[in-house]
Amino acid sequence: MPHQNKSPLKAQIKVMAVSMLIAELAAWAYPVDQSFWIPLTTFCVCLYIDTPLTALRRTVHRIGGSICGVIIAGLICLLFPSESGLMTFLVIFAGLTLWSRAFTSLYYLFVSCITAATIMLLAILMRHTALTPNYLITERVIFTTIGAIISLAVSAVLMPATEKPDMLRTYRHYLTRFYLEYRLCIYSLRNHPDTPEEKTNIRVNEILKSSRVYQEKLPVWRYALFFNVFIFRSFTRFLHRIHKMRILNMVLISSIGNLPENLNFSDEIKSLLERNRILTKRILLSLMNLDRKRSEQYLTELHSVNNELETLLHAHRSCTTILIAVRDLEQDMVHLKNGAVQIYLGYRNQKY
Numbered sequence: 162m163p164h165q166n167k168s169p170l171k172a173q174i175k176v177m178a179v180s181m182l183i184a185e186l187a188a189w190a191y192p193v194d195q196s197f198w199i200p201l202t203t204f205c206v207c208l209y210i211d212t213p214l215t216a217l218r219r220t221v222h223r224i225g226g227s228i229c230g231v232i233i234a235g236l237i238c239l240l241f242p243s244e245s246g247l248m249t250f251l252v253i254f255a256g257l258t259l260w261s262r263a264f265t266s267l268y269y270l271f272v273s274c275i276t277a278a279t280i281m282l283l284a285i286l287m288r289h290t291a292l293t294p295n296y297l298i299t300e301r302v303i304f305t306t307i308g309a310i311i312s313l314a315v316s317a318v319l320m321p322a323t324e325k326p327d328m329l330r331t332y333r334h335y336l337t338r339f340y341l342e343y344r345l346c347i348y349s350l351r352n353h354p355d356t357p358e359e360k361t362n363i364r365v366n367e368i369l370k371s372s373r374v375y376q377e378k379l380p381v382w383r384y385a386l387f388f389n390v391f392i393f394r395s396f397t398r399f400l401h402r403i404h405k406m407r408i409l410n411m412v413l414i415s416s417i418g419n420l421p422e423n424l425n426f427s428d429e430i431k432s433l434l435e436r437n438r439i440l441t442k443r444i445l446l447s448l449m450n451l452d453r454k455r456s457e458q459y460l461t462e463l464h465s466v467n468n469e470l471e472t473l474l475h476a477h478r479s480c481t482t483i484l485i486a487v488r489d490l491e492q493d494m495v496h497l498k499n500g501a502v503q504i505y506l507g508y509r510n511q512k513y
Contacts, residue, residue: 172320176216177207180315184308195300202308207316216316218380219268220309226272227305231298233273234280238298247285254278276301328382328396329506331375333449335403336497338371339410340445343490346413347438350483351431354422368407375400395501406493409486416482424477433470437487440466444494451507456498460491467491 184203188196206223210216237250254277261271280298379397386393426434440463447456467487474480497503 173207173210175319176210176312176316177204179319180207180312183311183315187307187311193300195304198301198304199308199311202305203312206309206312210312210316210320216313216320220313222269223272223309224306226269227276227302229269230273230276231280231302234277234284235298237277237281238284244285247281251278251281251285254281276305327378329510331378332399332502332506335371335375335400335407336445336449339403339406340442342368342407342410343413343441344438346410346417347434347441349414349417351426351434353417353420353424353426368404368411372400372404392501392505395505399497399500399502402493402496406490409490409493413483413486416480416486420479424479427473430470430473433466433473436466437463437470441490441494444498448494448497448503451503451510453498453503453507456494460495460498463491463494 180203181200184200188199202223206216206219210219238247241247241250254274258271258274258278261267261274264270280301379400382396383393386396440459444456444459444463447453447459470487471484474484
């Protein structure tokens with residue numbers, strides 16, 4: 162794990178150093194009053210990028226946000242040219258800048274607010290000089306665009322692209338997390354009522370926390386799949402589905418905990434539960450290896466096992482919720498096997 166973290170860090174250092182060098186040279190080659198925006202924008206764009214696509218995202222947001230901020234600030238400078246008017250809007254936009262920081266995925270909103278606030282400040286400071294607000298606005302857009310493009314170009318050359326491999330790693334990661342939790346459920350059910358409480362510990366906070374991790378990845382993947390919106394939406398649905406499957410594990414473990422203490426399952430039921438766990442593991446491993454044909458074979462076997470389980474557990478009314486959850490998870494795995502994400506990842510990794 163430490164070795165994996167070094168590579169992006171080295172690339173980030175290279176991108177930052179080379180980008181800032183080029184930006185400083187550009188500002189030196191065009192020495193006007195506002196040329197400092199070139200290295201400043203370059204620094205801001207480079208600050209949080211770890212792949213070329215995050216650079217693209219921040220570049221688009223930076224340029225788009227700057228243009229929006231310039232339009233807003235330009236209108237205010239024309240409509241309220243007095244010092245008191247500019248000072249009022251400077252305070253307003255300063256507050257909006259802090260507010261917009263709460264929306265981490267809406268970087269353009271932050272850029273729009275801070276651009277407007279900066280232009281207000283410069284217009285106030287330079288109102289007695291030859292630098293008119295229009296001049297400030299024009300240079301702000303031009304130099305911001307130059308600085309952002311420098312960051313984007315350097316990152317495209319020096320920064321390794323990791324988004325698509327990261328999709329496969331994420332896909333496998335969440336399938337693994339689901340299985341580890343499902344295994345606890347089956348273990349608890351098969352050994353009821355003798356399972357120690359610590360063996361049934363599935364924490365809902367961990368499930369919710371890990372779901373937020375993939376939500377942070379989605380804006381970057383949107384750019385990686387810019388020309389394939391269908392796959393992006395399919396990947397989003399997959400992540401929501403696997404999250405729902407993990408919540409079903411919580412339902413399972415809760416239902417198992419509410420079973421009567423005097424309920425003891427027959428050896429046949431315990432054997433079927435163990436078979437269910439093994440087949441589920443094989444299905445998920447097949448999906449991780451992008452082998453749809455093998456997963457389909459195991460799903461057919463799992464369906465037969467669940468049919469037998471349903472017949473034997475039908476007499477136990479307290480197991481109704483458990484049966485519904487197990488059947489629902491079976492259908493979810495069928496959807497995963499037939500899903501566009503499975504086909505896309507298999508195609509991208511030359512499995513089909």
